[in-house]
Amino acid sequence: MSFFQAPPGLGNQYDDDAFLQGYLARTLPEDLHRSITDDLRELGELGGKHFYEFQLRDRLNEPVLTQWDAWGQRIDHIEVTPLWKEAEALTAKKGLVAVAYEQKSGALSRVHQFALNYVVQPSLDVYSCPLAMTDGAARSLLSLGNQQLIDHALPHLTSRDPATFWTSGQWMTERTGGSDVGLTLTEARQSPEGWRLYGTKWFTSATTAQMALTLARPQGNGPGGKGLALFFVETRDAAGKLNHLQINRLKDKLGTRKVPTAELTLDGTIATPVAGLTDGIRNMAMMLNVTRTWNAMGATWSMRRALALAHDYAKRRVQFGAPLSEKPLHVDTLAGLEAEFQAGFLLAFRGVELLGKLETRTATEQEQLLQRLVTPLAKLTTGRQVVHVTSEVTESFGGAGYVEDTGLPRIQADAQVLSIWEGTTNVLSLDALRALAKEGTLEAYFHEVEGRLSKVTDVGLRPCVKTAHDALEHARAWVSGAMANPTTMEAGARRFSLTLGRTLELALLSEHAQWCLDHGHGPRTRAAARRFRQNGVDLIQDEIDLDDSRLLG
Numbered sequence: 001m002s003f004f005q006a007p008p009g010l011g012n013q014y015d016d017d018a019f020l021q022g023y024l025a026r027t028l029p030e031d032l033h034r035s036i037t038d039d040l041r042e043l044g045e046l047g048g049k050h051f052y053e054f055q056l057r058d059r060l061n062e063p064v065l066t067q068w069d070a071w072g073q074r075i076d077h078i079e080v081t082p083l084w085k086e087a088e089a090l091t092a093k094k095g096l097v098a099v100a101y102e103q104k105s106g107a108l109s110r111v112h113q114f115a116l117n118y119v120v121q122p123s124l125d126v127y128s129c130p131l132a133m134t135d136g137a138a139r140s141l142l143s144l145g146n147q148q149l150i151d152h153a154l155p156h157l158t159s160r161d162p163a164t165f166w167t168s169g170q171w172m173t174e175r176t177g178g179s180d181v182g183l184t185l186t187e188a189r190q191s192p193e194g195w196r197l198y199g200t201k202w203f204t205s206a207t208t209a210q211m212a213l214t215l216a217r218p219q220g221n222g223p224g225g226k227g228l229a230l231f232f233v234e235t236r237d238a239a240g241k242l243n244h245l246q247i248n249r250l251k252d253k254l255g256t257r258k259v260p261t262a263e264l265t266l267d268g269t270i271a272t273p274v275a276g277l278t279d280g281i282r283n284m285a286m287m288l289n290v291t292r293t294w295n296a297m298g299a300t301w302s303m304r305r306a307l308a309l310a311h312d313y314a315k316r317r318v319q320f321g322a323p324l325s326e327k328p329l330h331v332d333t334l335a336g337l338e339a340e341f342q343a344g345f346l347l348a349f350r351g352v353e354l355l356g357k358l359e360t361r362t363a364t365e366q367e368q369l370l371q372r373l374v375t376p377l378a379k380l381t382t383g384r385q386v387v388h389v390t391s392e393v394t395e396s397f398g399g400a401g402y403v404e405d406t407g408l409p410r411i412q413a414d415a416q417v418l419s420i421w422e423g424t425t426n427v428l429s430l431d432a433l434r435a436l437a438k439e440g441t442l443e444a445y446f447h448e449v450e451g452r453l454s455k456v457t458d459v460g461l462r463p464c465v466k467t468a469h470d471a472l473e474h475a476r477a478w479v480s481g482a483m484a485n486p487t488t489m490e491a492g493a494r495r496f497s498l499t500l501g502r503t504l505e506l507a508l509l510s511e512h513a514q515w516c517l518d519h520g521h522g523p524r525t526r527a528a529a530r531r532f533r534q535n536g537v538d539l540i541q542d543e544i545d546l547d548d549s550r551l552l553g
Contacts, residue, residue: 008313014044051123063260087127092165110356122305125258130206132294136287137168169212173203182225228280231271255413296348299382339531343505380428381501383419452507
């Protein structure tokens with residue numbers, strides 16, 4: 001029994017990622033790309049070595065809630081993991097939020113920011129969760145124009161100094177449900193000290209944050225989303241005491257167990273309205289733009305991490321006389337997953353590009369319409385892809401993939417949340433339909449896809465172009481017919497939205513493959529486009545038997 005299997009390993013997560021390098025070379029001006037390469041390489045080294053090894057050592061550490069001190073005082077203190085403490089300092093020093101607000105790269109600042117996060121976040125134990133909400137809070141305060149809160153909070157949310165950097169929570173979900181926030185029961189009451197909040201938040205991620213944005217219904221307001229207001233809360237006072245809130249328990253979750261997710265009781269929590277005393281849901285729009293973009297990017301870097309380990313392991317694992325990397329069936333399986341990752345990468349970064357243009361006011365009217373649709377499409381499409389890819393990668397390791405101390409099951413368990421957070425696939429599909437209801441949006445989407453495909457000239461990519469065009473026309477025909485029947489439209493919304501997402505992915509992948517061929521980056525992306533086409537793009541069903549659905553559902 002002298003044999004011991006060598007575990008998978010990681011190298012520099014920038015140097016080893018030719019696909020990322022090709023995308024940045026195509027997207028960024030040469031001087032900008034060159035100026036950020038050292039930071040990318042440094043974070044890539046940390047992501048592949050220090051933090052990855054730290055992550056494996058720190059596997060069993062989870063947040064700990066201490067509700068009472070030794071003398072009976074209620075303290076509700078959450079101790080986060082050692083890795084999270086290092087991740088917070090790294091975030092500030094490397095500007096993993098700040099880069100987007102310094103805007104030194106103009107409209108490409110978002111691409112710059114997410115490229116930095118992409119190479120290191122898979123090793124930071126979902127520290128991207130508080131960063132997504134921090135980023136969303138910063139953008140919300142700016143877009144809603146409350147200058148007093150901007151002056152007070154924004155310097156903290158975008159700080160590069162670990163001593164002054166804040167994270168933000170997002171307290172929306174109550175026992176009444178996460179998606180239908182119009183059912184929110186938390187009440188806001190006027191007091192001599194200002195507004196106070198009373199209620200229970202059933203699911204609050206990153207509960208250790210210094211502030212949060214939350215929804216509550218001011219006393220006397222009517223029901224539904226219109227009667228809600230968006231409030232700013234600082235979690236502790238100047239003495240460090242909790243702001244009239246209690247942490248009831250930490251959630252016992254399938255994955256993202258490093259994230260201190262809690263149930264909170266707000267018992268007179270002092271709060272400040274962010275933008276009036278109504279329209280709270282509408283005022284969350286920019287926050288959702290940002291957090292859903294983080295969600296799509298999280299799916300992308302999770303797929304990249306899973307596949308990096310799977311590819312490395314395939315070279316080390318010998319079965320039936322040869323490494324798995326030489327076994328046709330294993331190679332074919334990983335190829336299909338790699339194609340899904342590359343397609344998801346380009347769709348997520350397309351959302352990032354549009355967000356950057358929106359924030360710098362450089363987006364055309366067509367791009368503004370497109371951004372409103374691409375954000376939910378990117379989130380829902382990559383959310384399904386990452387669940388599939390990480391599940392298959394787990395299987396590709398055989399029994400080792402099912403053993404917790406290899407660190408592999410954590411990747412799959414953490415990925416599952418990405419189809420749930422910030423709206424499930426079904427909820428996002430309905431949101432995509434709402435986006436399409438605005439005049440010009442569907443035309444902007446068709447123009448985007450057709451514009452990408454028009455740049456593809458390689459004969460080997462012609463089947464990809466045809467498949468994308470066929471899916472586009474099928475989607476156009478289906479939605480035109482379904483508009484007459486709201487029930488049919490809703491029942492088919494998921495398949496329709498995934499078809500839109502995957503069609504845009506194929507167009508982006510084909511265009512990028514053409515660029516790679518033209519600029520000496522090789523045929524690998526062409527192979528990904530061809531395989532992605534074979535994986536399936538058009539998921540629309542023309543005939544939906546609603547009676548059968550009711551019987552089975």
